[in-house]
Amino acid sequence: MIEQEFAKTVAWLLRIQAILAALSGLGFAMIGGMGWALAALIGGAIGVFLTVLTALRVGLALGRDPKVMVRAFYRAMALKFVLAVIMFVIVAQWFAGYFLPVVTGYAATAVAYWLAMRKMANLPLSTSETE
Amino acid sequence: MEASVELAGLIAQIQANTVIVVGLMFVAAAIGTAFGFAILGSKFLESAARQPELAGMLQVRMFIIAGLLDALSIIGVAFAALLMFANPLLGPIQQAAGG
Numbered sequence: 044m045i046e047q048e049f050a051k052t053v054a055w056l057l058r059i060q061a062i063l064a065a066l067s068g069l070g071f072a073m074i075g076g077m078g079w080a081l082a083a084l085i086g087g088a089i090g091v092f093l094t095v096l097t098a099l100r101v102g103l104a105l106g107r108d109p110k111v112m113v114r115a116f117y118r119a120m121a122l123k124f125v126l127a128v129i130m131f132v133i134v135a136q137w138f139a140g141y142f143l144p145v146v147t148g149y150a151a152t153a154v155a156y157w158l159a160m161r162k163m164a165n166l167p168l169s170t171s172e173t174e
Numbered sequence: 175m176e177a178s179v180e181l182a183g184l185i186a187q188i189q190a191n192t193v194i195v196v197g198l199m200f201v202a203a204a205i206g207t208a209f210g211f212a213i214l215g216s217k218f219l220e221s222a223a224r225q226p227e228l229a230g231m232l233q234v235r236m237f238i239i240a241g242l243l244d245a246l247s248i249i250g251v252a253f254a255a256l257l258m259f260a261n262p263l264l265g266p267i268q269q270a271a272g273g
Binding site for chain 2 (some may be wrong): 045048049052053056090094097098101105106109110112113116117120123124127128131132134135136139142146149150152153156157159160163
């Protein structure tokens, strides 16, 4: 049951992230043309990719012993951070002219987490969800 | 000759200040993330020990909060990477030197 809840939340999160990345791409297409739009979409794609990767790693440990869950969680977050740094270094080194739209695209995908948190805050914290 | 030495001095000054700022950005990102994840993990374990049946659900909520926690420090580190590898603050000096 909790696996389904997690999968549902992640699917919702990814959908919102894709929409926000597309919106930022559209915004930058109007401001700076196709190059900027593509850069914003790449930033969004980085955010979506990192979310998928983290969700897969966290999801695999779901429902196990809390110690295992926390270990898997920290490992997933460390991997996410390292991959993000590598990707942003690549972007900064070779696509420096498009850095602002890339970071904005990524930041747009981070907004999805705020929305997800707001959505989760409205859900009841009951044990029936875990059954 | 004198102008090129002055130019090199200006570039060195900007790069030195950039290095300090990049260091501060890394430190702030590391401290913020470390404290955030430490509190998040400890509270999760505390809650899971108190109510084990909620552990799965708390993990879902922890995932969402961790996404936010990570995102801000990643954006900071991304800007630090930009300053390190393609410093835009050197642009005006390079333009002045070229023109």
